[in-house]
Amino acid sequence: MKIGIIGTGIVGRTLAKGFLSLGHDVMLGTRNIAKDEVKKFLSENDRALAGSFADAAKFGNLIVITVAGRIAKDAIEMTDKNDFKGKTVIDTTNPISQEPAVNGVMKFFTAANDSLGEHIQSWLPEAHIVKCFNCVGSAFMTNGKQFGDSLPTMFICGNNAEAKKQVTDFLTSFHWETLDCGMIEASRAIEPLCMLWCIPGFLQNQWAHAFKLLRK
């Protein structure tokens, strides 16, 4: 597959590396292809490409949106929305506000009965948004085996079954089990898992964990 990644932060680069390791072609999207992280990434991954956010959206038959939640709309505005039509779009974002955390609990700019996943779906109505990867640190995203034989659970949601199947197949390759939480409104529950995931980090400086759904 050709995968266009809108965002060159640690998540974009980690997922890009993971997709390359599975044999896919990847383009990192950035406002500045000359920036150090991008140059280093290209020098270490000879099959990787870089371009603008618009180039990455055009390039991918699957697209990943992985920029800070508060600027997700701006990043999408820098692309041609027609390039998202009918494509699976993995949304890793969280609606983290710029206000400081309180006793380790981050603040969101969305309300409880709302989510950034739904906003992104409404900005790109012809794309198939799948919320994924938002509730674990980047170090674990492409290798769930780091937690041993019992695979961690990735919670996903989205309105298109085929897109969720595509994302589930990637998750299986990355050694995660997947829980499909239904339609995009489930982002209201999945996004706050990021808040919960970060609490041991802020309070005890422990960042090496993931969620697991236990079933009887």
Ligand SMILES: NC(=O)c1ccc[n+]([C@@H]2O[C@H](COP(=O)([O-])OP(=O)(O)OC[C@H]3O[C@@H](n4cnc5c(N)ncnc54)[C@H](OP(=O)(O)O)[C@@H]3O)[C@@H](O)[C@H]2O)c1
């Ligand atoms: N870090 C984690 O472990 C983690 C885990 C789970 C989920 N997430 C979520 O994944 C997303 C990405 O996180 P990240 O830490 O990898 O990256 P990040 O630092 O949040 O975002 C990096 C990207 O944002 C772009 N950007 C910054 N300001 C911009 C602006 N004003 N207009 C347009 N683009 C702008 C940068 O563009 P340039 O390339 O042009 O500089 C860069 O590509 C976030 O929503 C985060 O909540 C992160």
